[in-house]
Amino acid sequence: MEEQKAIARLKRGDIGGLKALVHKYQVQAVRTAYLITRDRALAEDTVQAAFLRACERIGQFDAGRPFGPWFLRSVANDAVKSVTRSKRQISLETGSLADLLADPNPGPAQVAEAADLRQTVWDALGKLPPAQRAAIVLRYYLGLSEAEMASELACPPGTVKWRLHAARKRLRRLLRPLWAAASGSGR
C-alpha cells in the first residue's frame, strides 16, 4: 500500500514519492547491477540513472503492478548497457571465444587450493559476456522466470532462453571441476 501511494505521488510529479522507492529498492538494485557490471561505482551510477529514468517513465507504469520486479529488470538491462559501453570492460568484450576457451579452466588441484568458492564463481561469471551474466543474475539472483526476463531484456523469450542456456553451459564448463567435486562427494 505504501508503495502504491509512493507511485501515485510520483505520478503526480511529487519527488517525495521517488524517495520512498529509492529507500525501498536501492540496495537490491545496486547488488543486481554490481553482479552484472562487477564495478561498484558503475553499479551505483547505473542504479541512480535507472531511478531517474523510472521517474521519467512512471507515467507508463501500471500502478496496479508491483514496482520492484519492473524496476529491477530495467536495472539489469541498463547494467548490461553500462558494462558494454564501459571502456574498462573492452578487454572482456573484444576477446574472441577462442581466447576465452584458451583461458585454462581451473583444474581440480587448483580448485582444491582455492580457499574461496565465491571467488571461483565470481571469476567464472566474469568470463561471461554481460548479456549472459545478466541472464544468470536475473534467473538465479532475482529468481525471475524466462518469460519475466524476456519482458525487460527487450528480446523474445527464445533469445532469453538461448542466453540462459549459453550462460549455464559456459558456467558449467568454467566450474566443471567444482561440479565434478560436488558430484564425487555426493556418492
Add this chain to the structure above:
Amino acid sequence: MKEQQVTQILQEIAEQEVSDSLNLWPAIRAQAQSQRRPSRWARVVPATRLGWAFLALALCLALGAVAYAVAPILERVFRIEAGLYDIEQAGLVQELDLSQTTDGITVTLQRVYADANRIVVGYTVSGPEGLPTDRHLLSAGETLSDATGTIFPWEVGHGITGPSDLLEEVSSLPGEGAYVLSFDAAAVKGAPETLDLRLVMDVETYVVPTPVPPTPGVYENRGPLEPVMPVSTAGPFTFDFSVPFTPGHALEAQQTVKAAGVAVKLERVVITPSETRAYLCFDPPDGESEDWWPTVSWSTAGGQIYGAGPGFYDQVFTLDRSARTMVNRNGEGPCYSCSVLASLDDQSGEWTLTVTELVGYDPAQPGEQTRLAGPCVFRFQVP
C-alpha cells in the same frame, strides 16, 4: 556443485560488496533537481491499454490519410506554450537546418532561441524508410552545454510521436517525431551577444504493441500492460550552433517577508521575452525531514493572475491556461525559481508575487503533507 549454490553464492557476493546501509538518495535527489523536467513521454506514449488501441488506430489512419509533415508539426508543438508562441511572433526564433543521420535515423535541429531564463531547441526525428509502423522514435539523454563546458539543466519540454493528446487532430507519420525542449539558462554569465552551444542526444526506438481490437460492448480485463522499453538506441547525435542571446532585465528585489514563522526572501526577478522568473529562498521549517515547496501566485500590473504550485510542469495549470507556470528547486540549497512561461515584459507597473503557502512532503509518510499558510506578499516595480 549444484546450480542452487549459484544463487546462494551470488547473494553472498552481493551482500559482501553492497551493505544494507547504502543511501543513494542524496545523489539521486541532486540529479533529479538539476534535471527536473516533466514526464513528457507520458503525453505521447499512452499509459493505458485503451491508449495503445487509440494509438494503433491513429497510426493506421495516419498511414492511409493525409497527415502533417514533420516540420509543420514542429511549428504546432512550438506554439503549444504562450512563451514560445510569443517569441515566435516577435521574430526572435532562429531557424536552422542542421541534420545528422546515424543508423538510418535522422535528427534535424530546426529552431533555436536563447534568453537569460531559458534556451529553447526545436528538432525533428525521422526513421528510415520502411520502418515498421509499430516503431516509435523518442529522443533521450539530451544534453546542452556551452563552449566552457557549462551544462544547462532541463526546464520543460514537449514532443509528439503518433497522435497528440494535447493538440487536436495532430498526428505524426509513423517513425517521425517533433520535439521542443527548454533548458535553464541561469548559468549564462553576463549578457553575451551570442551563445556557442552543443546539443547531444540519443534516439531510442520503442515497439508499440498492436492490441487485439476489443469486442464492441464487451468489457474485457486483459491484465496490466507490460512496461515499454527501448529495443535499440542510436547516437549520439551532436549539433554545434550559435544563437543570439536576449538578456531581458533583472530586478534585484532583496525583500524578506515572514509568515508562519518562516522567513521567505525574494531575491530577484528576471523578465525575458519567453519567461518571467522569480528566485525565492527560505530555510526548511522542519529541518531536512520534509521536502518543502512554495505555492505562489503572480499578479501583474495588467491585472493578470498566474498561479503555480509544487510539482512538475505538466501537472500545474494556471488560471489562464495559455500561460503555464512552474516551480523548480535550484540545486541542493533552499532556493526555488518560480516561473510564468509567457512574455510579460510589456506590463510595466507594480507587480505582486504572493507565496500563498509552503507545502512539506514527508518521505516517510507518502501522501502526507504539511501545509504552512502564508501569505508572504512581495511588491515590486517593473519598469
